[in-house]
Amino acid sequence: MNYQWYPGHMTKAKRQMQEDIKLIDLIIEITDARVPMSSRNPDIDDIGRNKSRLILLNKSDLADPKANESWIQYFKDQGYHAVGIDARNKSGIKKVQNTILEACKEKIERDRKKGIKNRPVRAMVVGIPNVGKSTFINTYAGKAATKTGNKPGVTKGKQWVRLNKSVELLDTPGILWPKFEDQTVGERLAMIGSIKDDILNIEELSLVMIDYLREHYAGAIEHRYEVSVEGRHVEVLERIARKRGCIKQNQEIDYAKAAALVMDEFRSGRLGRVTLEYPDGCGEEDA
Ligand code: GDP
Structure with missing residues (x-):
């Protein structure tokens, strides 16, 4: 979380990922359902070409259910397999496992034709910091998981964990670097708390948030704070x-404290289930 990226880190992360990707059949890319686009790094499309692809919209419990549906459809239309999950919760396991098998159908079929039976699909979790990679691995492969031990060709120190008899997962996730060069992306990642608050001014963020909620989630602020949303955002x-x-002690308004409160309540879902970007570009005008 709150990772600092330098060009050297990115080069190293990318090289490591390219090595690991050689070992796998399927890339499980985790995104944050509140910002499914801004929490991706499209470089993975290049690094992972020729691999089966599954996109998980994680933290879907915090995102707008209708938007979750639109995003899943959007990614499916782009040729990915896509599922919305709450990685803290085991209830999504069955659906994810079925989708993994669906995504790897051709490989399984190829194996079968070659007479190879019961060779598990090998997968790797990737994503930018804080999207829930570790949580996913813990929930899906955690306690019950059998470590299958080092195999030839596996980077030392890495292990495969078994999700079930058909799927094995690399125990360490691949970390993708966010696309901060894009200011909108940076702002949205700051909104969800993935970038240090001191990089972007928290008061600014909270005002953008207030405008966004007023426009797209009418009633959210009134409902939570029992205040009118008339007038300027700062009011x-x-x-x-x-x-x-x-x-403050001198009776002045403590805007910084109020801003931190609003952002904290948004991030923890207390302002309701909110999505900050939509496949049709809705939300762009607020950035
Ligand atoms: P990583 O950096 O990608 O490995 O992310 P983590 O697994 O450390 O998760 C970052 C934070 O998000 C942690 O506080 C998790 O508890 C939280 N988190 C992960 N998945 C979910 C989810 O599906 N829903 C919610 N509400 N929180 C989640």
């Missing part, structure tokens, strides 16, 4: 500050 923040007692 709304002031009302929230008063309501929640964000007042």
